[in-house]
Amino acid sequence: MSFYKKHFLDLKTLTEAEINYVINSAQKMKYILLSKSASQPLYLKGKTVATLFDEESSRSKLSYELAALNLGAKVIHLHTDKHFKKGESLKDIGRYIDQIGADFIVIRHEVSGSPHHLSKYVKASIINAGDGMNENPSQSLIDLMTIQDQKKNFKDLKVVIIGDVMHNRVAKSNIWALKKLGSQVAVVAPPTLLPYGIESTGVEIHTSVADAIIDADVIMTLRMSDKNEYNRLIPSINEYKKLYKLDVQRLSYAKEDAIVMHPGPINRGIEISSEVIDGESSLISKQQVNGVAIRMALFHLLNKKGGGHNIVG
Amino acid sequence: MSDKLLIKNGIIVTSNKTIYNQSILIEDKKIIQMDTGIEDDEAVVIDATDCYIVPGLIDLHCNIQDPGFDYKETMLTVGQSAINGGFTTLTINPNTVPRIDNKAIVEYIISKAKNECPVQVVPYGNLTRNGEGKVMSEIGEMQLAGIAAVSDGDHAIQDTDLMRNLCNYCSMFDIPVIAHCENRLISNGNEINEGAISTYLGIQGAPITAETIHLARNILLANEFGTKLHITHVSTAQSVEMIRQFKKQGFKLTCETSPQYFTLNEEAAMGYNTLVKVNPPLRTAADVEAIIKGLRDGIIDTISSDHCPDTIDSKEVEYTLASFGISSLETAFSLSYTYLVEQGHLNMEQLIDKMSHKPAQILTLNKGTIQVGSTADLTIFNPNEDYYIDASKFKSKARYSPYDGLVIKGRVKYTLVNGKLYRTDG
Numbered sequence: 207m208s209f210y211k212k213h214f215l216d217l218k219t220l221t222e223a224e225i226n227y228v229i230n231s232a233q234k235m236k237y238i239l240l241s242k243s244a245s246q247p248l249y250l251k252g253k254t255v256a257t258l259f260d261e262e263s264s265r266s267k268l269s270y271e272l273a274a275l276n277l278g279a280k281v282i283h284l285h286t287d288k289h290f291k292k293g294e295s296l297k298d299i300g301r302y303i304d305q306i307g308a309d310f311i312v313i314r315h316e317v318s319g320s321p322h323h324l325s326k327y328v329k330a331s332i333i334n335a336g337d338g339m340n341e342n343p344s345q346s347l348i349d350l351m352t353i354q355d356q357k358k359n360f361k362d363l364k365v366v367i368i369g370d371v372m373h374n375r376v377a378k379s380n381i382w383a384l385k386k387l388g389s390q391v392a393v394v395a396p397p398t399l400l401p402y403g404i405e406s407t408g409v410e411i412h413t414s415v416a417d418a419i420i421d422a423d424v425i426m427t428l429r430m431s432d433k434n435e436y437n438r439l440i441p442s443i444n445e446y447k448k449l450y451k452l453d454v455q456r457l458s459y460a461k462e463d464a465i466v467m468h469p470g471p472i473n474r475g476i477e478i479s480s481e482v483i484d485g486e487s488s489l490i491s492k493q494q495v496n497g498v499a500i501r502m503a504l505f506h507l508l509n510k511k512g513g514g515h516n517i518v519g
Numbered sequence: 520m521s522d523k524l525l526i527k528n529g530i531i532v533t534s535n536k537t538i539y540n541q542s543i544l545i546e547d548k549k550i551i552q553m554d555t556g557i558e559d560d561e562a563v564v565i566d567a568t569d570c571y572i573v574p575g576l577i578d579l580h581c582n583i584q585d586p587g588f589d590y591k592e593t594m595l596t597v598g599q600s601a602i603n604g605g606f607t608t609l610t611i612n613p614n615t616v617p618r619i620d621n622k623a624i625v626e627y628i629i630s631k632a633k634n635e636c637p638v639q640v641v642p643y644g645n646l647t648r649n650g651e652g653k654v655m656s657e658i659g660e661m662q663l664a665g666i667a668a669v670s671d672g673d674h675a676i677q678d679t680d681l682m683r684n685l686c687n688y689c690s691m692f693d694i695p696v697i698a699h700c701e702n703r704l705i706s707n708g709n710e711i712n713e714g715a716i717s718t719y720l721g722i723q724g725a726p727i728t729a730e731t732i733h734l735a736r737n738i739l740l741a742n743e744f745g746t747k748l749h750i751t752h753v754s755t756a757q758s759v760e761m762i763r764q765f766k767k768q769g770f771k772l773t774c775e776t777s778p779q780y781f782t783l784n785e786e787a788a789m790g791y792n793t794l795v796k797v798n799p800p801l802r803t804a805a806d807v808e809a810i811i812k813g814l815r816d817g818i819i820d821t822i823s824s825d826h827c828p829d830t831i832d833s834k835e836v837e838y839t840l841a842s843f844g845i846s847s848l849e850t851a852f853s854l855s856y857t858y859l860v861e862q863g864h865l866n867m868e869q870l871i872d873k874m875s876h877k878p879a880q881i882l883t884l885n886k887g888t889i890q891v892g893s894t895a896d897l898t899i900f901n902p903n904e905d906y907y908i909d910a911s912k913f914k915s916k917a918r919y920s921p922y923d924g925l926v927i928k929g930r931v932k933y934t935l936v937n938g939k940l941y942r943t944d945g
């Protein structure tokens with residue numbers, strides 16, 4: 207088994223074996239990172255990574271950048287907001303980055319499918335760092351790696367995802383991947399915050415946290431974004447807290463060794479109580495090294511296929 | 520050279536009869552004789568053996584884009600495109616710049632079309648000024664100037680009070696109100712059907728109720744005042760069922776669909792395929808079946824092209840930023856023939872009824888039939904000839920199509936527009 211792809215666009219089109227392969231590769235990277243050995247493998251020496259982000263995001267950009275630097279690549283940045291305001295198309299920006307010789311383009315864009323679109327026009331390898339409401343596949347791999355660290359394997363795990371699945375792209379990637387990996391996945395949210403037909407992915411749907419969480423091994427809470435888009439979907443944040451906030455009492459229905467995760471940034475006291483965040487089930491803010499390891503693994507694996515300009519098409 | 524034209528040995532099909540082995544003699548733009556075995560030494564002869572001769576097709580839904588967007592399509596290219604596809608009469612959606620919302624523009628459009636377009640163009644007028652859905656336009660003035668219908672194009676009027684007043688006002692004219700049904704509060708831009716595919720692609724979808732809520736509203740409002748109502752591009756099974764029930768109860772309305780709604784379903788958008796981004800969006804396979812059944816049962820009265828040309832650049836962008844529409848004048852008829860007649864859902868007479876005779880009736884045009892004395896608007900096509908769609912050869916400026924490369928039947932061989940002959944198969 208190997209991972210032989212040019213682009214990394216989503217998890218829904220990867221196989222179980224491919225997902226496992228990336229995670230295992232990241233485990234090796236993590237070992238290298240933690241050993242702090244002086245001789246890190248410079249797999250990306252001579253390569254250039256361009257980041258193309260149109261939304262404010264410092265954290266994941268930082269982790270991509272560090273991953274690339276760790277592997278010996280050069281890193282360049284482009285803030286796309288200005289270009290889009292001037293009316294330049296993504297296709298043209300992508301071609302420009304291609305022309306100046308970037309081997310990888312890491313893109314975050316507010317339109318679903320934009321990395322797929324860009325991949326049709328460039329020679330560089332595209333890494334999707336989040337597209338619209340579609341997916342954030344590498345962020346999801348971080349979650350998966352954390353689950354693997356804690357639970358050893360995915361088969362027969364019960365994973366409960368609480369909150370705004372509709373707008374959350376990490377949650378979508380997690381659902382696609384966990385179903386492939388053999389986990390039992392339940393989502394719990396007001397029906398207005400669930401995407402249409404999500405049950406077709408094989409997830410269970412609940413509206414009551416207490417019902418959903420019984421015997422859970424893993425609980426993921428999702429950020430309620432601070433945008434005003436909830437006005438028409440739920441009556442108030444107050445009511446949401448009342449019905450869906452993960453607190454100690456609700457957590458008590460889960461298995462004793464259940465773990466709690468959150469993709470961040472966290473609204474303390476809204477989707478999750480401070481007590482849970484800082485409690486012993488919580489892995490929040492404790493697994494950030496996995497983020498760098500996953501991204502190193504992705505760069506390395508895509509580079510094997512050629513990493514940009516070495517191959518055509 | 521004589522200006523007489525003799526079409527020999529074809530099969531004439533109109534909305535209510537099929538006559539084999541017929542020849543048609545045309546002189547001075549008019550059909551002067553129809554019979555078996557006509558001979559005329561002076562006439563130019565077209566051999567129509569094994570071909571169907573049908574009344575020229577009439578398109579109730581066409582975005583000509585000129586004036587205003589002549590980089591997308593012009594009066595000339597749309598006309599050439601129409602001829603290639605067998606259409607002899609087009610209508611113009613009033614979503615032009617300037618918009619067709621007063622009599623001066625109507626007069627301008629009529630004269631522009633006469634000068635520049637090789638087929639006849641019948642103008643629609645905007646229901647509201649500048650198509651903004653706020654203030655009524657001068658519909659009476661425009662009717663006197665020659666509009667055949669009123670419509671705000673794909674801008675459904677959201678203000679129900681205004682729509683009711685428009686239905687009331689238009690009830691005094693004998694022209695139809697053409698309504699695109701979309702409740703914009705819930706349609707999320709109408710970019711993709713809400714369903715498994717929208718969830719898979721991570722794009723917010725348009726529920727079918729965005730169409731059917733407006734459909735019910737418009738039918739009820741038109742019925743309240745006896746207004747002539749025509750529903751454009753019906754796309755959902757629920758719409759068909761509702762129209763069936765309304766018609767059964769005696770409500771007066773007509774409706775149409777377009778080839779994309781009976782040939783493609785939402786799965787065609789996989790991979791963010793912008794070529795199939797249309798408004799209303801493609802629906803499910805079950806909806807496609809219901810549309811076909813609606814056509815078969817006569818619930819859906821007409822088939823229009825819904826021609827909506829744009830630039831290829833407008834399609835080579837992210838899905839949600841891409842333009843809507845398909846360049847479809849050159850494929851509408853053959854697709855309809857292949858998917859409806861070849862598949863046994865409709866017979867030839869029914870297809871011609873839906874693409875020529877009924878459209879003429881709805882707009883009260885003296886067209887859509889073949890008889891001695893009538894203007895020679897005719898389409899001649901070979902039902903047995905396979906050909907593949909090559910979008911790069913389109914006469915339309917929009918030389919792209921989701922059907923590119925598809926092998927279909929029913930190739931248009933000749934189109935006669937007002938007695939003028941065009942060869943269309945090469």
